[in-house]
Amino acid sequence: MTVIGQPYEVGPIRPPSEAGSLLVRATRNCPWNKCEFCPTYKGTRFERRPIEEILKDIDEAAEFHGDIYRTAFIQDANSLVMKTGDLVRVLSRLKEKFPSVQRVTSYARARTVARKSVAELRELHEAGLSRLHIGLESGYDPLLEYMKKGVTSDLVVSGGEKVVDSGISLSFYVVLGLGGRLRLEGEETWRNHALETARVLNEVNPHYIRVRTLTIRQGMPLQEKLENGEFEESSDAEKVREERQLIEELEVTSYFASDHSTNVLMDVRGQLPEDKASMLSVMDQYLALSEDEQVNFRLGTLFRYFGYEPNYGSFRDFLVPARKEAVAAVIEDLEEEQPGRSRQLVAELNRMLV
Numbered sequence: 001m002t003v004i005g006q007p008y009e010v011g012p013i014r015p016p017s018e019a020g021s022l023l024v025r026a027t028r029n030c031p032w033n034k035c036e037f038c039p040t041y042k043g044t045r046f047e048r049r050p051i052e053e054i055l056k057d058i059d060e061a062a063e064f065h066g067d068i069y070r071t072a073f074i075q076d077a078n079s080l081v082m083k084t085g086d087l088v089r090v091l092s093r094l095k096e097k098f099p100s101v102q103r104v105t106s107y108a109r110a111r112t113v114a115r116k117s118v119a120e121l122r123e124l125h126e127a128g129l130s131r132l133h134i135g136l137e138s139g140y141d142p143l144l145e146y147m148k149k150g151v152t153s154d155l156v157v158s159g160g161e162k163v164v165d166s167g168i169s170l171s172f173y174v175v176l177g178l179g180g181r182l183r184l185e186g187e188e189t190w191r192n193h194a195l196e197t198a199r200v201l202n203e204v205n206p207h208y209i210r211v212r213t214l215t216i217r218q219g220m221p222l223q224e225k226l227e228n229g230e231f232e233e234s235s236d237a238e239k240v241r242e243e244r245q246l247i248e249e250l251e252v253t254s255y256f257a258s259d260h261s262t263n264v265l266m267d268v269r270g271q272l273p274e275d276k277a278s279m280l281s282v283m284d285q286y287l288a289l290s291e292d293e294q295v296n297f298r299l300g301t302l303f304r305y306f307g308y309e310p311n312y313g314s315f316r317d318f319l320v321p322a323r324k325e326a327v328a329a330v331i332e333d334l335e336e337e338q339p340g341r342s343r344q345l346v347a348e349l350n351r352m353l354v
């Protein structure tokens with residue numbers, strides 16, 4: 001929650017699951033900032049904030065809000081780049097000024113985490129750090145290299161295992177459709193992306209697996225590759241096929257979360273392995289749809305996101321004939337206006353998602 005007039009600094013983003021958290025900006029921007037698919041900090045420079053300034057922000061936040069928060073998120077892209085002792089001071093001050101905060105989380109890069117010892121991570125955990133959100137993106141090394149992620153799957157496994165060993169809860173982020181229709185090493189990338197990502201997840205067994213779907217927007221270096229034809233995005237059905245392959249391979253006890261509007265099927269979520277069969281079943285039902293029905297479903301879910309009627313809040317809504325017909329009527333009008341307009345609108349709305 002960002003409040004107008006608040007007397008302390010906040011950064012630009014936080015995970016969807018931290019929408020109600022107190023935001024504490026410990027560093028500014030991203031120290032890596034090279035990933036092809038990430039526009040968030042492009043054109044900015046990474047900065048460490050002086051520790052006294054961060055502590056003062058916490059004091060002022062406490063005075064401004066009072067002890068109203070239950071959760072806090074430490075910004076920006078990689079707070080673990082701070083010296084462990086400094087981060088411990090931030091966490092301790094948070095605990096002192098916001099005694100009701102039960103959960104403190106942060107983003108971190110796998111490379112940075114892998115450089116910390118388990119003892120250091122434990123120290124952070126004891127000081128109050130409850131969860132780390134780490135962008136795995138893919139476990140397929142050629143794709144990580146293509147996207148300039150700056151890590152290898154081995155490094156991600158090593159960093160991830162340390163986090164789990166330290167007692168900190170681990171959230172790994174995966175980008176569906178990241179390989180588009182690329183062929184790396186002479187093979188279809190989507191399949192290797194799914195298989196290798198599942199391999200890494202199986203090795204680490206993080207507490208949470210969170211998926212987002214690649215949506216190319218201005219500000220991403222990948223946009224240029226899309227425009228010059230080097231990169232081609234996969235279709236919704238191809239993305240779901242990839243997600244299906246990934247989930248089928250998983251042998252974890254993680255919670256699988258699909259809490260991002262870019263995802264085709266946000267209903268595909270649940271506790272693994274218990275909910276695996278029902279998750280696969282939703283994807284199978286979607287993959288059995290005709291192409292026109294898939295467009296109908298996507299348009300209806302995008303309408304929901306942008307507040308238009310009629311819309312779908314879930315795949316179950318789409319299975320209600322009256323709701324499907326209402327969206328079909330909108331599509332008919334669009335197509336009458338201009339053939340191909342409904343697919344075009346899906347692409348336009350997709351690019352507006354954040």
Ligand code: SF4
Pocket residue numbers: 030031032033034035038039040041077109135149
């Ligand atoms: S994805 Fe993460 S590490 Fe990569 S540039 Fe964006 S913020 Fe930095």
